[in-house]
Amino acid sequence: MNYSQGEVWWGPAPHKSNSAYRPWLIISDDTHPFADEESIAVALTTQQHPAGIAVLEDNWIRGGSDTDAFISPWYVINLKHRDIDNLQGVLSQTLVAETITHLRNYTPINTGEDGNAE
Template identity: 35%
Template sequence: MTRERTDVVYGADPFKGDQYSRPWCILNDEQYPFHGDQFLVVPLTTKNWYDGLVPIPERAWINGGTPEPSNLVPWTVHTLDEADIEFWQGTLEASLVDQVTSTLTSYLAGRSD
């Protein structure tokens, strides 16, 4: 299966250990080095008490979804290998993924927008 920017996939969570998986949103497109083999991702979380989380409104799901309301975590970036993806979970609106990417970019550039 071809993975695309805005896809949410379920896969390995290296922050919790080898036995754990979680949903991830793909940020990169085909211009990213190793696209198809490796993806730049941010996690989804059901936690809501951190400042700066990006809520995922139900209407932002083009396909699929999550069983509970979820948020994107723009400051937790990971590269996920295709081999570590268990299944496709859905697709989000591009504007929401653009918002997360913009927030991440501002963090990396050392500025607040």
């Protein structure tokens, strides 16, 4: 089964001392080299961080959240499809694009004076 960009799925939360699950926003599309097995995703949280992206009620195309939700575009994972379950919903492509832009801001390409990557 392929998973689509913008879907929010529950999956394992690494870096937790106990086994925990959290919602993940899928940001990759079917051009991912292993799209049938894994996706690139960013974490959603209920904690508001200064650089977090608020998920508003009207950002949900399908599904939603009973609590305030925020996207953490710096918290990236390669999410194995076998490890996820429970589709929470689908977010708007506008919010997905904003998330990807924020992520790219954390991974700039350093260029030399000639404009080429160093």
